[in-house]
Every structure is written in C-alpha cells, then in structure tokens.
Amino acid sequence: MEKNGDPMICELCGKDVPRLHKVVIEGVIMNVCDDCAKFGKEIKGNEVPKDVKYLPPEVVRERLERKKPRQRRDVLEEEEVLREDYPQLIRNAREKLGLTQDELAKRILEKKTVISKIERGEMRPDEKLIKKLEKALNIKLKEKVSGVYRTEEKKNVSLTLGDLLKGAL
Numbered sequence: 001m002e003k004n005g006d007p008m009i010c011e012l013c014g015k016d017v018p019r020l021h022k023v024v025i026e027g028v029i030m031n032v033c034d035d036c037a038k039f040g041k042e043i044k045g046n047e048v049p050k051d052v053k054y055l056p057p058e059v060v061r062e063r064l065e066r067k068k069p070r071q072r073r074d075v076l077e078e079e080e081v082l083r084e085d086y087p088q089l090i091r092n093a094r095e096k097l098g099l100t101q102d103e104l105a106k107r108i109l110e111k112k113t114v115i116s117k118i119e120r121g122e123m124r125p126d127e128k129l130i131k132k133l134e135k136a137l138n139i140k141l142k143e144k145v146s147g148v149y150r151t152e153e154k155k156n157v158s159l160t161l162g163d164l165l166k167g168a169l
Contacts (some may be wrong), residue, residue, distance in 0.1 A: 012036040080142040082130065086122040094119075095138035108132040 002040035008020050020031040030040065037074030083089060094104050101119070105112040106145075110129070117123035118133075126134060130141050 010036055012039065080144050082124060083141055083143050086125070087119050089118045089139060089141065090115075090133060090137065093139045097137065104132050104136065108136050 008031075009015070009016055010017055010020065011030040012025070012032045013036050015033050015035075017033040020033065020038040022169055023030055023032055023037055024043060025032075025040035029043065032040070092118075096103070099107070101115040102112045105115045110130075113123070114123065114129075118129075132137070134139045134141055
C-alpha cells in the first residue's frame with residue numbers, strides 16, 4: 001500500500017488505501033480514495049486547471065495528525081438530550097408569558113420563522129438556541145437519560161445487551 005515508500009493516505013478521509021485518485025474538490029487538488037472521489041472532478045493525466053490550488057501532501061499529513069481521535073462514550077453513560085415534547089413545551093411557556101412568536105424571536109435575537117418551525121416540530125434547536133430559549137422562557141428543554149430509551153408508546157424500557165449490539169452494527 002505504499003508508493004515510493006510513502007503510505008497512500010486519502011487526503012479527505014485519512015484512510016490508508018491501495019490507490020488514490022487526483023481530483024479537484026472546491027478548487028483544491030487532492031489525492032483521494034475511491035469513496036471520496038465522488039465528491040470532486042477527477043483530473044486526467046497531469047493537466048491541472050489554472051483556477052485550482054494544490055495542497056501539498058506534507059500539509060495534508062500534518063492536518064491528519066492534528067486530528068484528535070473521537071472520544072468513545074459509554075452507551076450507558078448519563079447524558080442530557082432534548083425532550084421529545086419540546087415544541088409543545090416552548091409554545092406553552094411562550095403563551096403563559098403572554099408573548100407572541102415575534103416577541104419571543106426579538107427577545108432571543110432570532111427570526112420569527114425559526115420560532116414557528118421549532119413550535120411545529122419542523123426544526124430541532126441547536127445547543128446555543130436551546131440555552132437562549134431556556135433562559136427566555138424559564139424552562140428546561142433537556143432531560144437526563146442513562147441506559148434507558150423511549151419507545152413509541154413512551155414507556156421507559158431498560159437497555160439490554162442485545163439492544164447495544166444491534167446499535168453497534
């Protein structure tokens with residue numbers, strides 16, 4: 001898997017592969033694996049378009065080495081997740097405070113359409129927006145879960161070893 005003594009590493013995903021394709025991805029020439037080649041336009045031969053930049057392999061290797069491996073989490077570890085009933089919870093709290101969607105949006109520096117979509121369940125708020133909504137409405141939108149998941153019937157069911165294995169596959 002080496003070419004001239006160097007490992008053949010995809011510059012996009014970092015996989016060690018038997019062969020690489022030279023492609024242009026968003027104006028940058030990259031050597032990528034078969035899977036990542038679909039994200040760009042392949043360059044045939046040594047012809048390099050004039051409007052592209054070339055990222056030297058040393059720079060790519062340095063960036064790949066800087067990437068920190070993801071920390072593995074224990075599946076049974078307790079974590080906070082967005083409540084399933086967040087749309088109703090937000091709407092009820094807003095109405096209880098006598099605010100319109102527009103007034104709440106102005107209060108938290110968001111657009112009215114964002115509030116509307118969240119209340120209809122069409123949009124899940126990100127962490128930053130969750131914090132703003134919790135503060136403005138004086139509510140808790142996240143709940144702690146640990147080793148328990150909810151089914152469609154909203155009954156709490158203990159997580160089994162089989163459930164963990166199914167999730168890993």
